[in-house]
Amino acid sequence: MKHARNLFSLLFLFFSVGLFAQNGAGVTIRDTSGPVISRNIYGHFSEDLGRCIYDGFWTGDHIRMDVVEALKKIRVPVLRWPGGCFADMYHWRDAIGPRDQRKHTVNTTWGMVSEDNSFGTHEFLQLCDLLGCQPYIAGNVGSGTPAEMADWLEYLNYGGKSTLADLRRQNGRDQPWDVSFWGVGNESWGCGGGMTPEYYAGEYNRYSEFCRNYPGSQLKLIASGANSDDYNWTETVMKNINRGHTWGISMHYYTLAGSWEHKGSATQFNEDLYFRAMAACLRMETIVSRHSAIMDKYDPRKRMALVVDEWGIWTDAEPGTNPAFLYQQNSLRDALIAGTTLNIFNNHADRVKMANLAQTVNVLQSLVLTEKDKMVLTPTYYVFDLYKIHQDARSLPIHLWSPDYVHGGEKIPAVNASASKDSSGTVHVSFVNLDPAKKINVRVNLPGIAFKTVEGQVLTSAKFTDVNTFDDPNRVKPAVFNGAKKEGADLVVELPAMSVVVLELK
Known part of the structure; x- marks a missing residue:
């Protein structure tokens, strides 16, 4: 049975590749309880x-x-x-x-x-x-x-x-x-x-x-x-x-x-x-x-x-x-x-x-920078704010196919992700798109996971060098994400270039 599930996941990923061509990613997330994310x-x-x-x-x-x-x-x-x-x-x-x-x-x-x-x-x-x-x-x-x-x-x-x-x-x-x-x-x-x-x-x-x-x-x-x-x-x-x-x-x-x-x-x-x-x-x-x-x-x-x-x-x-x-x-x-x-x-x-x-x-x-009585929250702080929903939730097995981010003749996977299910049954998925120039479409197959709504937040900015300063403390901070939608039983997501996206499925 385990080999059959793995084969199904691989077939789905190949299907995703064909569907989204070179600019797409495919993900399978199963409703199988994994270890607790401490x-x-x-x-x-x-x-x-x-x-x-x-x-x-x-x-x-x-x-x-x-x-x-x-x-x-x-x-x-x-x-x-x-x-x-x-x-x-x-x-x-x-x-x-x-x-x-x-x-x-x-x-x-x-x-x-x-x-x-x-x-x-x-x-x-x-x-x-x-x-x-x-x-x-x-x-x-x-x-x-x-x-x-x-x-x-x-x-x-x-x-x-x-x-x-x-x-x-x-x-x-x-x-x-x-x-x-x-x-x-x-x-x-x-x-x-x-x-x-x-x-x-x-x-x-x-x-x-x-x-x-x-x-x-x-x-x-x-x-x-x-x-x-x-x-x-x-x-x-x-x-x-x-x-x-x-x-x-x-x-x-x-x-x-x-x-x-x-x-x-x-x-x-x-x-x-x-x-x-x-x-x-x-x-x-x-x-x-x-x-x-x-x-x-x-x-x-x-x-x-x-x-x-x-x-x-x-x-x-x-x-x-x-x-x-x-x-x-x-x-x-x-x-x-x-x-x-x-x-x-x-x-x-x-x-x-x-x-x-x-x-x-x-x-x-750092999460926080200080200067005398001033304080500014860094982009990294906001990642921990977005990801806190994973604390003490059950991890969900995730199979991911990602297109490559290619630069200077080298390549790395452009997309990475993790998923969890909390005690209320809500599923959260966190994506990162490392490609600084390309948005990436992701089709997420969710066997055994029924959901009616999807909401999300995104962290991105105009340049990968953008920072928050004491004079401009809100340059990089989360915003409401509207790039995810339910399509049949699947989830379709458009990840902006160089972004962190966290989704909540209910």
Whole structure:
């Protein structure tokens, strides 16, 4: 029966090709319940880096509520902190207690700037409370000790009588926070210690042995995973760690417009760099698939999560800013990268259970940019707003044939998509058209899915370099989409060039 269904899908796609010729795409979406698309796939990352925390979330002595309200609207489910590379130089005791008595340190990781530690454990967890999201803390393995990590967990999660629990109460928090998501190091192959995978696996086992579950809290330990396509790291760590102590293993992948030495401007780029960025973004499909296949060897029941806790586009810093602060603008190109990447994660929801865009405010592929008391929402922010309907919905199997986007003698698929069905029975489909010049017609076959109405929103702009600025904050934002219609039992969609389209079928 399975082979018959696959044959039917292929026949439908060939039919679609003939019907829509070179400018069309064909999609089959079946009403077959897939894995839940975890809300935590839509997570975010806030490192003590540049102006992400200070001047971003935190201004002197308080959390910025305009930023909080914007992020609440997109239902941020989980926030990762304090790093990143900063995590393995971070000592949590430096940033608790009265702020005027906290230790002043130097951020040797990002720019050698003075750090007054006015934003620490209590402030971060207050931020998570305000956002209504779960905290994900990355513990210090690189320059820390198992005892330091164990003490932090006791301070956070123990509700009984102990010196550390009483210290937490003295600092203003009576009840434990019950922090669940806990990273055992970060990028241990690089800035987190320069370790080999064999060595890190031993360190993970040692540290994780002292990460205790206190009453009312159940830790979800996340091992430091691979850089991009380092499949040997995943193989070695999966083989050697105590998988019974492990909720997930991480993986980091950044879309780079150029090389590591010169990544390209966030705003001044031509179609060559645009194409290269899109091709690099689409590599996420292969990278996730191959890491997942390795995990399947050791975890065939898929109990462990692949956690893509750093992803996004990394360009050159904006001219005139501190290059160590990684401040970059955010264009329509970046929104298309976000939509494409989230479609890939949705389609791998059986293994990808958390992901964290890098980063939330003023760093890399930000959702929000701030300048003193001003705030602007980026095109990437609006993708997360459009896609929030997938959170905790059931993924639907999707078979897609796409025409190619051809540039400079190279080609990539122009269209990508994902689909889900929520608890009310409503179906949502998210499309991305990467072709900057051609609209693409899509015929969607929906066997077993009955619907009467279709509504949608679209995110696009006149140029792929278009950005939102403090003077022009609404240049790139969603609009009502009227390019989809019901045709018999099928859905016919006209995707504008370089667009993200999300449809609701009822």
